[in-house]
Amino acid sequence: MTVLIAGDIGGTKTILRLVEVTESTVNFNNLLEITYPSQRYPHLVPMVQEFLGQTNYKPDRACFAIAGPVVKQVSQLTNLDWQLDANHLKEELNLETVSLINDFAAISYGVLGLKTNELETLQTVEAQNDAPIAVIGAGTGLGEGFLTPLGNGDYLVFGTEGGHTEFPPRSELEFRLLEYIKEQKQIDRVSVERVVSGQGIVSIYQGLRDLKIITDYNSTVAEMIKKWEETETTEIDPAAVISQAAQAETDPLSEKTMEIFIEAYAAEAGNLALKLMPYGGLYIAGGIAAKNLSLIKNSRFLEVFKQKGRVSPILDAVPIHIVLNSQVGLLGSIMYGLSIT
Known part of the structure; x- marks a missing residue:
């Protein structure tokens, strides 16, 4: 024993x-x-x-x-x-x-032991047993990993620090948010993790608010975020406050925040998929995806994931799953x- x-x-x-x-x-x-x-x-x-x-x-x-x-x-x-x-x-x-x-x-390692009811499939494609598997997940930070098959049902597993690569803005708005984060955090370089994570959700909200890009907001949500900013109390999880308001459709500022966050998440997942060609499956883990399942399913996630120019069609063959087992x-x-x- x-x-x-x-x-x-x-x-x-x-x-x-x-x-x-x-x-x-x-x-x-x-x-x-x-x-x-x-x-x-x-x-x-x-x-x-x-x-x-x-x-x-x-x-x-x-x-x-x-x-x-x-x-x-x-x-x-x-x-x-x-x-x-x-x-x-x-x-x-x-x-x-x-x-x-x-x-x-x-x-x-854990995704190899998941059951069907512990997954929500976004893109239903038959997995190839001889192909790599990719794992990405936003939570406190942004993690990325992958598995390569050995041919006997076993895999070699690798963790990476891919979440710390540079954030690539895809629009004028994202460029403005990039510069805002640099100034707010007093840094010269913004990693993907600064945007695609719980802290990223908060930074996007603050940028949209402070740059007056979105001026229509829920006062209750705004007061909670302000209280957290002033006191850094652990009683308030600002990312959760924003995502819950977006799901309830009670705050335009939070809704826009989560839209930008989800599309940045999708773009990074697509970048990872291009590098690994994970026809064995792409698994989206981390606490944020499962808690915002309805937002992701009703968003442009798949469209943005496959927005890769001439090579976009190769991502049609990637099975995509959200991990529900926390x-x-x-x-x-x-x-x-x-x-x-």
Whole structure:
């Protein structure tokens, strides 16, 4: 019997799950799961120690999916001031093995274990088993990963930092928003993640408001965003406030914000698809897509995704799925953690 700690560590929240494995295959029983606000802890170790204090089980190993690059089992998180080293974690937590894996590598493992009812298909095309699979997902940041087939039903999985490539504006409005973000953030370069993410939703809203591009707005939404700007209270999730108002169709400013966000998301997904030719499937993960499913399905997402000039037709053969299972990264970290000997 093996007891494993699986973790999905993000800039906003960390999910820890304790699982018991009684067979050599990936069959496990969930023993305990707790979600923690990441920024309230100075490091992962005290969080895990607090977690283990809630159970009498003694874990053998751990696998943590990290929102940031992992190099030689060391990671400096992108959106959290933590540096993690697998060897140090192993010693401090008194475990036999600790594995660190990029969060989108974990999601990439996880999509292999998803069931049909955990997916919403945007483009129904038969997947090619010998072709790559692409994974993209906007949440606190923007993650991208991919899988390449080995020919025996197995895949090599790779996480990337593709979300940190330059944001390519496609219209005069997007150029104006690009310059606004540069000035607001006091930066010389704007990555795709600055637009296609939760923070991007907020920046788009602020740009449309401050540049007076959209002057028709919901005062309640505006007051909540202003309160968050002035206090940075964790009681308000500004991206959620904006997206919910857009879904309810109660705020023209929020609706335009989400329209721009979704089309920028689609354009980046199309760029990723052109680079990988993922005829095994493109999976859209991250928390934002599933929570805004109706907006995406009623948007120009597919049209913009395939707006690639002369090569547009090659994207017709890419199966596109939105991942509905919010814990796909956790599932992937369990699968990866159990595969390490």
